[in-house]
Amino acid sequence: MRDLNLKAMEYFEAVARLGTVTKAAEELAVSPSAVSQQIATIETQLGVKLFRREKQRLVLTLDGDRMFQTVTQAFGAIRNARSAIAHGRDLRNLTIRVSPSFGVRWLGPRIGGFAAENPDWNIRVDATPDFSAFDTESVDFDLRYGTGGWSGLTVIPVMHDLVLPLCSPDYLVRLRQVSNDPVEQLAQARLIDSVKMLYRWDLWLAGNRITLPNLTYPFRFDRSSMSIELAKQSIGIALDSVTLCLEELERGELVPFSTRFEVIDFAAYWFVCPSRHLNRRVVKRFSDWLAGATAAHDAAARSFLAARGCSFRQGSAAELIDVKPWGL
Known part of the structure; x- marks a missing residue:
């Protein structure tokens, strides 16, 4: 790339697009001779002719x-990137980091409503299992999955x-054809384990x-979204959160395995940021x-x-498995 003359390439592109050296020179605000010299430089470097003359126009060779x-x-591509960067400076920017399954299954289907209400905001959602390092990263806040209590942060x-x-x-x-006893049904079932859940099968x-x-x-x-999908396909039983699959339950694609067992209820999702970030209007509005x-x-999940x-x-904090980093 060291011998690539970008200015000459710019002149060549203008001539090829406009068809004449004169029009290219006018667009580039240079003399026609300067354009011709740059074209000659490229042809010499490549050892081929890039144009042939037909009447009053230059026509590209193969x-x-x-x-x-x-x-x-x-x-x-460069022009588009430049335009996006310039336009982005004029928007209100909001950068969110969120756990992958929560981002895809809960936030993704809903954030369009927020964006429609705030069309001037440039919203970036970073779905990753890593917590933000707020001192070194330009992230407004995390939506974290975990047990809470992260020190030094709101x-x-x-x-x-x-x-x-x-x-x-x-x-x-199929399980009820084996037995009417849910415990015996579990003994015959295939259990799907979401390894990053705070509350797993062993507990x-x-x-x-x-x-x-x-x-x-x-x-x-290591993703609840995969466990839920396999349960929908009648592969086994997933121990998972209604928070992430309420729509499947409402459509009848999933059902509670048995009402004999209580639903485990515990705080699991948290809005996390340095306290200074709460002073930003964009953060407050999203919050x-x-x-x-x-x-x-x-409310809809509990009612269902x-x-x-x-x-x-x-569920008590003592019985939960603290997953670091979160990956649900």
Whole structure:
């Protein structure tokens, strides 16, 4: 790339696009001789002719057309990037970091409503399992999954997890053909393990005083979205959060495995940032919108489960597995 003359490429692109040296010189605000000299320089470097003259116009040769297609795309990309950067300076920028499954399954379907209400804001959502280093990264706030209590930061509870075993209706019918006893059904079921959940099968089985012979997890995933998807496909039972799959439950694609067992209810999602970031109007507005959206979702989830005979139990911090970094 050291011998690539970008100015000459710019002159070549203008001539190829406009068809004459004179028009290219006018656009570039240089003399026609300067343009001709740069074209000659490129042809000498490449050892080929890029143009042939037809009447009053310059027409690209085969080699020239190949070069033009590449150069015009490259310059177009540069112009687009420059325009986006310049436009971005004029927008209100908001950068959010969020756990992957929560970002895809909960925030993604809803953030369009917030964007429609705030069309002048440039919103970036970074879905990653890593917490933000606020001192070195340009992130306004995290939506973290975990047990809370991160020191030196403002930590505001956003939403609870409502955890229970979930499966497809077809899979539940197959289990009930084995036995009417949910414990015996579990012994025959394939358990899908979400390894980054705060509340996992080992805790759930122990809390319900269930011992399964030859307990195995044939499927283990580090994303709840994958566990939920496999449960929808009638592959097994996922111990997961209604927070992430309420829509599937409402559509009947998933059902509670058994109402005999209580729903484990605990704070799991948090708004986290340095206290100084709360002084930004954009952060405050998003925080207010988020509080309303999560409250509505939480109420809908609890109402749905209660209507199907589910009861709730508060999960204690002592029985949760603190996942670092979060990856749900």
